[in-house]
Amino acid sequence: MSHLETRGLSLSFGGIQALDGVDLDVPPAEIRGIIGPNGAGKTTLLNAICGLTPPSAGQVLLDGEVISGLKPSAIAAKGVGRTFQTSMLFSGMTVLENVMTGLHQHMGANVFTAALGLPSVRQEDADAREKALAALDFVNMRQFAERDGGALSFGQQRLIEIARALVSQPSVLLLDEPAVGLSPPRVQELDRLLRRIRDERGITIVMIEHVIRLVMGVCDRITVLNSGAKIAEGTGDEIIANREVQEAYLGKAIDAAD
Ligand SMILES: Nc1ncnc2c1ncn2[C@@H]1O[C@H](COP(=O)(O)OP(=O)(O)OP(=O)(O)O)[C@@H](O)[C@H]1O
Numbered sequence: 001m002s003h004l005e006t007r008g009l010s011l012s013f014g015g016i017q018a019l020d021g022v023d024l025d026v027p028p029a030e031i032r033g034i035i036g037p038n039g040a041g042k043t044t045l046l047n048a049i050c051g052l053t054p055p056s057a058g059q060v061l062l063d064g065e066v067i068s069g070l071k072p073s074a075i076a077a078k079g080v081g082r083t084f085q086t087s088m089l090f091s092g093m094t095v096l097e098n099v100m101t102g103l104h105q106h107m108g109a110n111v112f113t114a115a116l117g118l119p120s121v122r123q124e125d126a127d128a129r130e131k132a133l134a135a136l137d138f139v140n141m142r143q144f145a146e147r148d149g150g151a152l153s154f155g156q157q158r159l160i161e162i163a164r165a166l167v168s169q170p171s172v173l174l175l176d177e178p179a180v181g182l183s184p185p186r187v188q189e190l191d192r193l194l195r196r197i198r199d200e201r202g203i204t205i206v207m208i209e210h211v212i213r214l215v216m217g218v219c220d221r222i223t224v225l226n227s228g229a230k231i232a233e234g235t236g237d238e239i240i241a242n243r244e245v246q247e248a249y250l251g252k253a254i255d256a257a258d
Helices: 042-049 072-077 095-106 111-116 119-138 154-166 184-201 212-218 236-241 243-248
Strands: 004-013 016-026 031-035 057-062 080-082 172-176 204-208 221-226 229-234
Touching (some): 004 042, 016 057, 016 204, 031 042, 031 184, 072 080, 095 154, 119 154, 184 204
Parallel strands (some): 031 204
Antiparallel strands (some): 004 016, 004 057, 221 229
């Protein structure tokens, strides 16, 4: 269970202010939705939190400790996992192996010791398999463990990506549009899975999502970005009723019917 905060997070690309002093305070085991029109800075926010694109100003704190400035691998090792907007599964590797890559930064073995086939390395590999199978179980995808990663449907791949992020037992999970391309029944499954991740694992979730029905249904609170700045924060009902949010979405009505 971790408390994630950002303070005054800013980042610009040339002349574009992609993030403009964003303050975020996500208590432990909360599901926080991040919404906003295209180009609002949502993905940039996740990239800044996980260290892929370090902020030019401001801080990211995990349980009160500043983690901005650390390398992405160090931030991941502190317990911040993430998934990406586009599917990133490797074909030519089984689903199980794909999930095991989520442990990569946590495994002690390097290529040299692995090549020697030392007993300690074999033990580490066996442990990794166990953990990966448990993660596949958790997302109800264990039966696909030996399939090729690239052969799964898009929706199945999204679940495997979540398993890959879960395998290293993060305390914070950053999800970039997990419902994109999913059919309504799959979105419902995802809704249930997200609740289980929060309730059974105590993981704090920050989720960018355009599928408003999912955001309104599952998120404890929602933060709205527009032009890199936070313009609103609150429960689903508060966000729907917020005039500034309605104006930001003008022409792309925000409603629960999505
Ligand atoms: N690597 C980059 N180089 C230059 N500009 C970038 C880069 N990444 C993002 N931007 C710009 O920063 C702004 C915010 O982009 P970002 O992708 O964070 O928005 P978003 O809210 O995630 O949008 P979408 O909903 O379309 O995914 C946009 O104007 C975008 O063009």
